[in-house]
Amino acid sequence: MQKQASPEEFALKETTPKIAGSRAIIDGDKNMCTYDLVEQMNYLYVRIVKARDLPAKDLTGSCDPFVEVKIGNYKGVTKHFEKTSNPVWNYVFAFSQDKLQGTSIEVMVKDKDVVKDDFIGKVTFDLVDVPRRVPPDSPLAPLWYRLEDRSGQKIKHGEIMVAAWKGTQADEVFPDAWHSDAAVVGSDAITKIRGKVYMSPKLWYLRVNVIECQDLVPSDKSRPPEAYVKVTCGNQAWKTKPVKGESPMWNDEMMFVVPEPFEEPLVLTVEDKSEMLGKCVLPLSMVSRRMENKSVSPKWYNLEKHTLVQGEKKETRFASKIHLRICLDGGYHVLDEAAHYSSDFRPTSKQLWKSSIGLLELGILSATGLSAMKKTKDDRGTTDAFCVAKYGPKWVRTRTIIDSMSPKWNEQYTWEVFDPCTVITISVFDNGHLQGGKDSSIGKVRIRLSTLETERVYTHSYPLIVLKPSGVKKMGEVQLAVRFSCSSYTNMLHKYSLPLLPKMHYTLPLSVNHLDILRHQAVQLISVRLGRAEPPLKKEVIEYMLDVGSHLWSVRRSKANFFRMVNILNGVLAMIKWFDHVSNWKNPITTVLIHILFVILVFYPELIFPTMFLYLFFIGIWQYRKKPRHPPHMDTRLSQADAVGPDELDEEFDTFPTSKPSDKVKMRYDRLRSIGGRLQILIGDVATQGERFYSLLSWRDPRASALFLVFCLLAAIALYVTPFQIVLLICGFYLLRHPKFRSKTPSTASNFFRRLPAKTDCLL
Known part of the structure; x- marks a missing residue:
């Protein structure tokens, strides 16, 4: 038996961060975040736009330019372009002003070489002359500057377009910028550590009712065919039961989860043992959509069949037919989360959505006492932490803080709230993408909105608890600031009298086992779509956030x-x-x-x-x-x-x-x-x-x-x-x-x- 830990070790702690905490502005459909739930962080932004007329440095009469921005001990590098004198980078570097030791900004243009990079020219700015920009001021316009040599003399050819200003994390360029506190040198690593806002694909339930077939023609005419229909959509597949006869009838109904925009067609194949008797391919964009429990008219579709003649495929003139009833059900909410922790109950179809009742604001401040998740080359424990939050279809990911057990993010995000009886999930992970591995979970926090008072700012440090084969372990603490603002108190109270799920779940209910299968399919589709983003939200992150496997015996x-x-x-x-x-x-x-x-x-x-x-x-x-x-x-x-x-x-x-x-x-x-x-x-x-x-x-x-x-x-x-x-x-x-x-x-x-x-x- 494991030794019991003290309750204080896993207790919730109220904190007093230096935040403004004033009320957010809710103006119609526009949600204006005042960025007041996080501590203000001052940054020096340097934007490298492009260069022109750069002098040649190679024997071929061209150059492979890149830019190196240096302030004190910090250095950021853009990617290089091959054989061009007019490169376009459009990179933004963000240097934390609290850690700056230099007095000037040095922007150097260099030529990429195998042994040693060649110096082309530079531009220098004094930090005291850099202006301050406060959003929502207009963005600072970049200017052209003539490049100088190492002695400070203007060179004959070569200019660079640069802008530099002082700001905070509320600046619109902050999410896509290279950050000095990330401590990663090189442009290729920027996408692996930057923050990102993701949107889950719109998921539909596809209902397929296979009714019957007519005039099936098997190659072996000495016996009646024993046919079944295999229905495939992407990596999802269902089969009907086999039925004997040339005009078999099944009347089997099956459901799939499909993401919009539709990429995979619906494929139906009629098979008799190992022989294919016909095939039908239907694009999902042509399938009718319904918003409520109304009957859909079935249709007859031709089954294509090809025969081999002298090694070539030829389509037969006579076509068998299949009778189908197909529709996309937009009146359901496609469950991707556990029902107890769901963050959204709206149906798929936007025509059935009600107006929002408020605004949820989350300030991800910092984490303390994180456990070492991996080791460096010198056998030292380290953690590259980032935070992921999900509410409704919107996922947010903070930037990764490299090699820090006490990272400070101070990033704020907002969501529209359509139901107060929903849950926001926040998790902390270790970035394994930098080493080509998997992201490791550090802990999870769930907050139900109905337990929060409206317009109140909650600032607490939540314990990050993980259950391991060795027992329960506290992996650290994450400091959050949460505010639930209400736009219509009457509408919010009215929500308590409405069904939790859309009407279709009650008028045409799905079984619990069926919903579990469809939920598994939904999680896989979300993993595939969000895994294509840059940086990708990896499968292990999504499955941990959505509590995959929580139904297993324990x-x-x-x-x-x-x-x-x-x-x-x-x-x-x-x-x-x-x-x-x-x-x-x-x-x-x-x-x-x-x-x-x-x-x-x-x-x-x-x-x-x-x-x-x-x-x-x-x-x-x-x-x-x-x-x-x-x-x-x-x-x-x-x-x-x-x-x-x-x-x-x-x-x-x-x-x-x-x-x-x-x-x-x-x-x-x-x-x-x-x-x-x-x-x-x-x-x-x-x-x-x-x-x-x-x-x-x-x-x-x-x-x-x-x-x-x-x-x-x-x-x-x-x-x-x-x-x-x-x-x-x-x-x-x-x-x-x-x-x-x-x-x-x-x-x-x-x-x-x-x-x-x-x-x-x-x-x-």
Whole structure:
């Protein structure tokens, strides 16, 4: 058994960074970020645009120019161009003013050579003469400067266009600039360390209903074909069951996840054992789109078939046909995250989107005490840290700080908020791209927006906790500043009465197993698309952010969910124990008061419900003083990570399927993990419902608690003035109402309850 760590080691700490923290401006559709959630960092920017008429240095009468910018001990280099006298670089260098030791900026143009680079010319600027630019001022216009030789004399040919100014990280060139605190010399490494904003591709559910085929012609006509249809879209493939006959009927429905813009077509092949009886290729751009549960008309498509004649493919004149119903369902939300941690619930189709309710601003300040993730050539531990945050389809990545256990990013990002019951995920990684390896995870933070008060700036240092085969380990801390600004409080409160998912999920629901398969496909598609960016957001980063593999069996997770359920039942047990004390006269005064209350309620039953709601109202008011002041964070004790045994960890980090040598043990072990995983999810869902019930009066979500207390007060008044028999009649007729008067979407009360926060946000 691993030694338990002290709770203080993994505690959330409130910080006081030097930030302005003023309110963001929300002006219609334009979200203006004031960049006030981070500490101001002063930079000296040098922009190298281009050069012209450079003198030749090679024997061939040309040059291979590049620029070297040097300030004190810092040096930045652009890429070189081969055999040109008029290169265009358009590079921006950002030097941290806090670490500058020089008094001048030296911009040198050199000729790339195999042995030693040749000097072409230079331009020098005094730092005191460099102007300061404050956004949103107009960008500083670059100017042409005549190059000088080493002695300071103007050369006959050669000019360079340069601009230099002083600014902060709020400058628009900051994300794409080369940074001196990155400590990487060379232009090729700039793209590997710079920050980036990514957008997930728009994902659609593609529904394919294979109905039937007609006039299939197999090569072996002595027997009827036993045909099946293979449907392929990219790397996703499904098969129908085989059916005998020349006109088989399947009526099988299958679904795919496809990203827009559509690159891969839908390919259907009708096969009989090893023989292809026909093929149909359909571009997805021609497929009809639907926004709600309306029937789509099926269509007949020709099946192409080629035969080999003297080694050449020739298309047969007679074409078999296939009957299909195909559509792109835009009324669903394509799940790419775990349902408990989802950051977006909007449907795919933009026509169904509602207006935003506010703005989420995140300031990624710094990290402290990071663990060494790799070793340098001199066997010294080092970390090249960057931070990734995801909310909705927007991913952000900070620049990489090279060789630092306490990196300072001070970068601020904004997102539009369409639902308060969503979660933003922030993770810290070690950049393995510089060495050609994988990015390693350092820790993760999840923050549910509904647990935040509007317009308040939360500045905390969150522990970065990772579970390893050796046990739970704190990898450091990350300092964040978060603000949730509301543009319409009425619209935000109205969200609590709406279904969590789009209407299509209830009118035409998908099974849980089907959603899991589609979610896996969505994650793979996002990994492929974002992996094409520069710098790429690698697959291991995306899978860690989206909690891939969290559904697998784990003794630790099952124990955590079990104890969550025990904590819920403790409240019921406490009430039973209290009643036992009352009935046994442990406290005579309390027992006498209960007797008096019981007599009153028996003779005046109309006071039962008003008394109950009034009691809940006063409990909620009393609990307000215990309202949580800080957002939730990863809890090692709740996750059972601080008391997990080595054998349980060995099982949790085992591969799936298991790598055990015995085939029989492998089969039984995998079956046990599969069944255990389902039970684990079931127990967790039950615990979640109980935690949501307790959160009604806990003020974990201040808006939901306020709404519930207002409801309790109004219900108490309404039930007081309404005869008890009328209340029972209304409730009875409502529960027994005809199905015609029942809606397929969940009720307002159900929607409100499902939006309440639970402790799932605190689980590792």
